[in-house]
Amino acid sequence: MADVIRRDPRIERIARNRLHPQHAAVTAVGDVRGPTGLLRKNPHAVGFIGPNGIKRIDRSTKGSANVLMRRTGQQAATQTLELPLHTVETPDYLIAVVVDLAAGRLSGHDKDVLGQAHQLMAELDGQGAILAIAFGESRDVDFGAAGADRVLHLSDYTGYCPEQKLAVLEAIEAEHVIRFWLFPDSVQGGADLGRRLSARLDIRAATHAWQVDANTTLCRGGRDRIDWQRSTPRLILLAEECAMPISDSRHEARPIAVPVIESRLTLIEDLGPVDVDPSQIALGEAEFIVSAGNGVRDWDQFHEVARALGATEGASRVAVDDGNMPRFRQVGATGTWVTARVYIAVGISGAIQHLQGIGQCDKVIAINMDPGCDMVKRADLSVIGDSQAILAELLNLLGADEQASLAATEARHVA
Numbered sequence: 001m002a003d004v005i006r007r008d009p010r011i012e013r014i015a016r017n018r019l020h021p022q023h024a025a026v027t028a029v030g031d032v033r034g035p036t037g038l039l040r041k042n043p044h045a046v047g048f049i050g051p052n053g054i055k056r057i058d059r060s061t062k063g064s065a066n067v068l069m070r071r072t073g074q075q076a077a078t079q080t081l082e083l084p085l086h087t088v089e090t091p092d093y094l095i096a097v098v099v100d101l102a103a104g105r106l107s108g109h110d111k112d113v114l115g116q117a118h119q120l121m122a123e124l125d126g127q128g129a130i131l132a133i134a135f136g137e138s139r140d141v142d143f144g145a146a147g148a149d150r151v152l153h154l155s156d157y158t159g160y161c162p163e164q165k166l167a168v169l170e171a172i173e174a175e176h177v178i179r180f181w182l183f184p185d186s187v188q189g190g191a192d193l194g195r196r197l198s199a200r201l202d203i204r205a206a207t208h209a210w211q212v213d214a215n216t217t218l219c220r221g222g223r224d225r226i227d228w229q230r231s232t233p234r235l236i237l238l239a240e241e242c243a244m245p246i247s248d249s250r251h252e253a254r255p256i257a258v259p260v261i262e263s264r265l266t267l268i269e270d271l272g273p274v275d276v277d278p279s280q281i282a283l284g285e286a287e288f289i290v291s292a293g294n295g296v297r298d299w300d301q302f303h304e305v306a307r308a309l310g311a312t313e314g315a316s317r318v319a320v321d322d323g324n325m326p327r328f329r330q331v332g333a334t335g336t337w338v339t340a341r342v343y344i345a346v347g348i349s350g351a352i353q354h355l356q357g358i359g360q361c362d363k364v365i366a367i368n369m370d371p372g373c374d375m376v377k378r379a380d381l382s383v384i385g386d387s388q389a390i391l392a393e394l395l396n397l398l399g400a401d402e403q404a405s406l407a408a409t410e411a412r413h414v415a
Helices: 009-016 023-027 108-123 162-175 190-201 299-309 317-321 352-357 374-378 387-414
Strands: 067-072 075-080 093-098 128-135 150-154 178-184 206-212 216-221 226-231 235-238 288-292 312-315 342-346 363-368 381-384
Touching: 009 023, 093 108, 093 162, 093 190, 108 128, 108 178, 108 206, 108 235, 128 162, 150 162, 162 178, 162 190, 178 190, 190 235, 288 299, 299 312, 299 387, 312 317, 352 374, 363 374, 363 387
Parallel strands: 093 128, 093 178, 128 150, 178 235, 206 235, 288 312, 288 342, 342 363, 363 381
Antiparallel strands: 067 075, 206 216, 216 226
16 A cells, blocks of 8 residues: 555645745656657746746747846836856866857757766866867857857868868867867768767767766667667767756857867868758758648648748648648657748647747748737747738749849840
């Protein structure tokens, strides 16, 4: 009888009463990992309780733990709390994190790897610092908010140039005390560059690692069906959601001097980007997505708009269940999590699962007839009206712009 789980009426009453002072402690849920080892988010834990006891949800993704919402009468004011600044003057060692910086911004994968670096540093003796190494152009990237104490940003290393990047990493290895090298195990470049450095430094790297401490590392293998445990090496390629990103402190992100690099013969030449059919790009890698929901009635028109814009097509779960779009085009927590720079939602009301799937998108544009739907609240720009008429006008504008471009090209040839 001692093993029988008994209900506690008092705990249940506290859980139902959001105004109770112990409500947050009773309902708090720690990190939960799914069967694949990835951290899972609780969709019911979204939002915060306002002063009047009503649950509020900030769908703009601009609000976080450092934003305090206060309501005074009929006016609302936003006050930004200053996070503590973490500084390291003379570090004993460095933990180097080579970020992908895909499309000029830190991805969620990059931030997870930086969070893992802080977990490793907390287990080591001495005073360490996190060094973020980035190649290529950036777009207003805040390395300090992501947890970087030192930054080496080489903006002139654009395109595919693994030999030059590898020379930089070798120079850093020679000039600094590097305790760990961390890379995102991704197709954006981290997987390739990490394996190249592993071969050059003669280190047997840990790949697709998802649980790491200073002594042991757990790697996922066998098509994510089995785990391999091994001692933690100096070079680790980390899977997504390996650790929580930094959110409770800010770091100075002090630039370091560019290391002296020996001249090296380049065997690979980057001839520049080539045109790719947007329909062949996976949703998880797409930068521009046009997604359709239950509000789309003319599907031929929707496909034509996606082709004209050069965007990858997506869909809500309702559109997929109705058979209008294939299953691999579904966006959301039950489909594909996307990180597009621009996401256009056409006729999508905004279920919580869909909003979770587009949480990392930079700019969200909503086309909907309901000005009070959740997608409109989440969007950075909203167009209220019939989607079919709006898409038709968009096609007219695209056609006029194309004709103007052709006319300008012909005029230059004649001149």
